[in-house]
Amino acid sequence: MFNDAMESLPNEPLNIPKSIYKERQQRFLSQLTPSDLVIITTPPEAIRSNDVTYPYRTSSDMLYFVGWADPESALVFHYDGTKWISHIFVQPKDTLKEIWEGRRPGIEGALSEWSVDEANSIHDLEKHLDGYLSKSSAVHVRTGISDGIDSIVRSAIERRDRKRQHFGSGPVSMEDPSRRIAEMRLRKSPEEIELMRYAAEVSSVAHELAMKASKDGITEYQVQAIIEGFFVYGGTSGWAYPSIVGCGENATILHYTVNESTCKGDEIILIDAGAEYKGYAADITRSWPINGKFSDAQKEIYEIVLEAQEQAIAACRVGNPYNQPHEVARSVLAEGLIRLGVIDQTLDEALDLESGQLKHWYMHNTGHWLGLDVHDVGVYKPDGTPRLLEAGMVLTVEPGLYFGAWRPDVECPERYANIGIRIEDDVLVTDGEPDVLTNRCPKTIADIEGIMGTV
Numbered sequence: 088m089f090n091d092a093m094e095s096l097p098n099e100p101l102n103i104p105k106s107i108y109k110e111r112q113q114r115f116l117s118q119l120t121p122s123d124l125v126i127i128t129t130p131p132e133a134i135r136s137n138d139v140t141y142p143y144r145t146s147s148d149m150l151y152f153v154g155w156a157d158p159e160s161a162l163v164f165h166y167d168g169t170k171w172i173s174h175i176f177v178q179p180k181d182t183l184k185e186i187w188e189g190r191r192p193g194i195e196g197a198l199s200e201w202s203v204d205e206a207n208s209i210h211d212l213e214k215h216l217d218g219y220l221s222k223s224s225a226v227h228v229r230t231g232i233s234d235g236i237d238s239i240v241r242s243a244i245e246r247r248d249r250k251r252q253h254f255g256s257g258p259v260s261m262e263d264p265s266r267r268i269a270e271m272r273l274r275k276s277p278e279e280i281e282l283m284r285y286a287a288e289v290s291s292v293a294h295e296l297a298m299k300a301s302k303d304g305i306t307e308y309q310v311q312a313i314i315e316g317f318f319v320y321g322g323t324s325g326w327a328y329p330s331i332v333g334c335g336e337n338a339t340i341l342h343y344t345v346n347e348s349t350c351k352g353d354e355i356i357l358i359d360a361g362a363e364y365k366g367y368a369a370d371i372t373r374s375w376p377i378n379g380k381f382s383d384a385q386k387e388i389y390e391i392v393l394e395a396q397e398q399a400i401a402a403c404r405v406g407n408p409y410n411q412p413h414e415v416a417r418s419v420l421a422e423g424l425i426r427l428g429v430i431d432q433t434l435d436e437a438l439d440l441e442s443g444q445l446k447h448w449y450m451h452n453t454g455h456w457l458g459l460d461v462h463d464v465g466v467y468k469p470d471g472t473p474r475l476l477e478a479g480m481v482l483t484v485e486p487g488l489y490f491g492a493w494r495p496d497v498e499c500p501e502r503y504a505n506i507g508i509r510i511e512d513d514v515l516v517t518d519g520e521p522d523v524l525t526n527r528c529p530k531t532i533a534d535i536e537g538i539m540g541t542v
């Protein structure tokens with residue numbers, strides 16, 4: 088099954104070239120002064136139990152600037168008097184540890200294969216930082232990731248020795264560089280888009296395989312295994328976020344991740360799952376009946392959500408405020424529910440954030456930025472007003488309607504009891520039409536029923 092699906096995928100895109108990483112570094116550093124020092128920290132490995140660690144995933148900023156993915160590392164940018172220098176600190180070669188845990192690039196590999204000017208052992212970081220800090224006036228570092236680096240920087244800022252008194256040397260302030268970096272990461276380069284497109288293609292095929300496998304009595308975890316198995320089979324690093332696989336009433340729980348129930352043929356299954364490829368995330372949600380045939384009630388809700396999503400995608404255009412797709416989707420959803428008699432208010436009344444009835448059945452935003460993080464960086468209202476969309480931005484579009492009969496806070500229409508529908512795609516804003524990266528994933532009723540063999 089996986090072999091046939093694999094043949095339909097495009098060739099895997101190449102790695103991002105070193106020249107692109109160098110250009111990113113230079114573009115970021117051009118915003119700073121020669122007396123600044125930048126430290127990109129990476130999270131420590133986390134213990135799962137005893138001597139077993141969770142799968143490691145480095146910081147997205149480290150991936151963005153150099154593509155380095157190994158633990159116990161740090162990246163420093165300092166000015167040497169004539170130019171900016173990138174200096175990475177990594178795990179040194181260690182034969183015994185490599186026998187047990189795998190080969191390390193080491194210092195030599197970092198210099199030859201990654202876009203850095205200098206490399207040293209992570210064990211030498213403090214020694215080098217002391218020298219760099221003494222020549223800097225401001226340190227750009229995101230705190231709360233590495234306690235050791237935070238302590239070194241704070242100590243340097245708070246130091247009151249004779250050298251500082253005589254020469255005024257050493258940093259006097261600390262700034263989080265996240266916002267500057269986020270502004271760069273928000274606009275994707277062609278190379279990044281190709282990586283995201285491949286993650287989207289693998290994720291799309293995985294959802295299609297899950298549709299074909301759906302049947303009465305299958306479990307949520309079995310469907311999850313098909314999807315996540317193909318993520319790995321397709322050459323990605325696995326899921327970009329824990330998969331949501333919910334049947335029946337579980338489909339009405341927004342972030343349901345237990346994934347252990349048995350599915351009944353007449354239930355809707357909602358799957359929100361996406362792969363990560365070389366750090367870049369895909370994010371897809373599809374909803375379909377386990378038996379492959381939409382009931383009249385399921386069709387009624389599904390068609391409203393699909394129309395809302397299609398109109399919201401059409402609003403993903405240069406110059407539109409980022410929240411316009413959300414407002415478009417809300418209006419279509421409310422109009423549809425008024426038409427069905429679920430909402431007994433006018434459109435304006437239904438859309439009211441305080442008293443409107445739409446919020447009973449649709450309670451989340453219609454999308455978010457997507458990139459190296461599934462909920463990617465980038466301020467939505469940088470000056471207090473919604474940011475305008477630009478070419479190169481990628482966002483999800485994911486309206487939904489959720490009728491949880493289990494909820495005590497609202498009376499659920501019996502006809503739609505435990506129907507949960509969400510449809511999500513990844514959309515690239517271009518100078519022309521929106522580019523749906525996940526367009527390969529089936530989402531019309533006719534396509535889904537055709538794939539599942541019920542038409």
